[in-house]
Amino acid sequence: MTFSVTVQLGQSLLKRTSDFIFLLLTVLLVHWLHVSVMVVLLGVGAVTVWWYRPRRSSKEAVRP
Amino acid sequence: MSAFPEMKSLTVDVYHWLTFSQLIHFFSIGQLAPGPNMMMVAAIGEWVAGPLGAFLVVVAFFLPTALITFGVGRLWNRLGGWPWRDAIQRGLAPVSIGLLLSGSLTVAKGAVTGWLTAFVAVAVFGLLVRTRINPAILIVGSGLIGLFTFLDK
Numbered sequence: 001m002t003f004s005v006t007v008q009l010g011q012s013l014l015k016r017t018s019d020f021i022f023l024l025l026t027v028l029l030v031h032w033l034h035v036s037v038m039v040v041l042l043g044v045g046a047v048t049v050w051w052y053r054p055r056r057s058s059k060e061a062v063r064p
Numbered sequence: 065m066s067a068f069p070e071m072k073s074l075t076v077d078v079y080h081w082l083t084f085s086q087l088i089h090f091f092s093i094g095q096l097a098p099g100p101n102m103m104m105v106a107a108i109g110e111w112v113a114g115p116l117g118a119f120l121v122v123v124a125f126f127l128p129t130a131l132i133t134f135g136v137g138r139l140w141n142r143l144g145g146w147p148w149r150d151a152i153q154r155g156l157a158p159v160s161i162g163l164l165l166s167g168s169l170t171v172a173k174g175a176v177t178g179w180l181t182a183f184v185a186v187a188v189f190g191l192l193v194r195t196r197i198n199p200a201i202l203i204v205g206s207g208l209i210g211l212f213t214f215l216d217k
Contacts, residue, residue: 001095001188001189001192001199001202001203002065002164002167002168002171003165003168003172003185003189004188004189004192004193005065005164006161006164006165006168007189007193008193009161009164010161010165013157013158013161014157014158014161018158019157019158020158022155022158022159022162023158023159023161023162023165024162025162026158026159026162026163026165026166027162027165027166027169030069030162030163030166031069031165031166031169031170034069034073036070037066037067037069037070037163038070040159040163041159041163044159044162045155045156045159047155048154048155048156048158048159049148049151049152049155049156050151050155051155052150052151052154052155053148053151054147054148054150054151
């Protein structure tokens with residue numbers, strides 16, 4: 001049941017290859033290496049937010 | 065659900081309050097009961113330290129999260145034009161889904177113990193993805209399959 005919710009959410013939210021890499025990294029750390037959820041959330045979360053950070057080129061592309 | 069792997073680690077492996085199968089049973093009942101599915105923590109608290117334990121664990125589990133969600137929700141609406149807002153939203157999506165998947169894998173590790181449970185898990189997954197069936201029916205149905213299998217042995 002929880003897996004179906006995960007799959008349905010993933011279908012709508014995960015689009016790029018990098019999304020799947022970060023997802024696998026999270027699963028690896030939490031499920032296999034038993035790293036604390038809080039540490040993973042803050043650590044991997046910081047990396048992913050930086051990865052998708054606002055870039056000058058994308059800002060300029062939006063401007064008319 | 066994202067907290068499930070850590071919950072398993074603390075309640076089963078570190079403090080030995082429960083066995084893994086007991087935790088899975090609490091989780092299943094929590095899925096069936098109305099309200100947030102993680103209300104199962106109340107049952108764990110009750111098991112460990114009685115009604116006071118149940119009360120404390122519910123407060124500890126839900127109050128900080130509710131306050132943070134409330135605060136962030138209000139702040140989030142005000143940050144409509146902030147360029148980092150999209151980055152945070154985009155960046156945290158794979159992490160949160162990864163945490164959910166880790167929780168699902170942890171549950172599966174304890175719940176899928178043979179061919180029958182694997183079949184039930186795959187069937188429930190297929191039905192939930194392809195139809196709009198009420199999950200409670202699937203939980204009760206799976207429970208009945210488990211009951212008859214148990215009675216048969």
